[in-house]
Amino acid sequence: MIINKCKLVGSAFLAFGLLGNMAHGSSDADPFSAADPVIDVQDEDGNTSLHRLVAAGLRDGFNNTRGIEACIEYGVDPSLKNNEGRTALDILVRWIKNNEERDFELTIQATKVAQMLRIAEKARESALRKAQEALALAQSAQRDLRERTEALERAEGEREEALKRAEGEREEALALAESALEKMEKDLALAAKTKRT
Numbered sequence: 001m002i003i004n005k006c007k008l009v010g011s012a013f014l015a016f017g018l019l020g021n022m023a024h025g026s027s028d029a030d031p032f033s034a035a036d037p038v039i040d041v042q043d044e045d046g047n048t049s050l051h052r053l054v055a056a057g058l059r060d061g062f063n064n065t066r067g068i069e070a071c072i073e074y075g076v077d078p079s080l081k082n083n084e085g086r087t088a089l090d091i092l093v094r095w096i097k098n099n100e101e102r103d104f105e106l107t108i109q110a111t112k113v114a115q116m117l118r119i120a121e122k123a124r125e126s127a128l129r130k131a132q133e134a135l136a137l138a139q140s141a142q143r144d145l146r147e148r149t150e151a152l153e154r155a156e157g158e159r160e161e162a163l164k165r166a167e168g169e170r171e172e173a174l175a176l177a178e179s180a181l182e183k184m185e186k187d188l189a190l191a192a193k194t195k196r197t
Contacts, residue, residue, distance in 0.1 A: 046082035054088040054113065058095055062109035065116075072120040079121055089117040 042048055047055075053067040072078070081087050092114040096107055115136070 017141060040077050040080060042080065042082070046080075046084070048051050048080050048082075048088070050076050050078060050080075050088040050117075051082055051086075051091065054091055057113060058092075058106070058110065060114055065109075065113060068116065072116065074123075078117050078124065087117075087121075089114055089121065092117065113127060 042047060043052075050068065050071045051070065055067065057068065078089060079087055081090075092110050096110050096114065099107060
């Protein structure tokens, strides 16, 4: 159930997951389902659950990163940008650049989360590239299969035509042979008749 899974990842994700489900017309949909786009739903500002969890982490010192880890584990797209054109990673990197001297501990935590997001983004890009390669191979195999099927159909058509021609030639040869046989029988009968006379 949605409540149980969301409680595992924190209240910020719970609120966003429920909002996402309401936007999709479902109150009990699984926000972690691969078939359900709720995990990548964006609010009116274009923020995903990952954006919100990063913002919450920056406020509370990343005391609990389970929500972010769950988002990554369940396939939230870390490359989605909000209305300001920023990914969750962009927000973290910007914060780190502006605050690294003020709050050393939080900067360390933010850097760890940023590294986690970079790894997730690279893994997603790699998976997408592999999926595209697999799709290209499948399309190539499909074209090859189509070409082979067409070649087989052509060959079958040619074989049937050859069989029809051969059958026609055989019937013609049989007709000629029967005609020659009849002529021979007549000639033999005529020869036998002339020999008697």
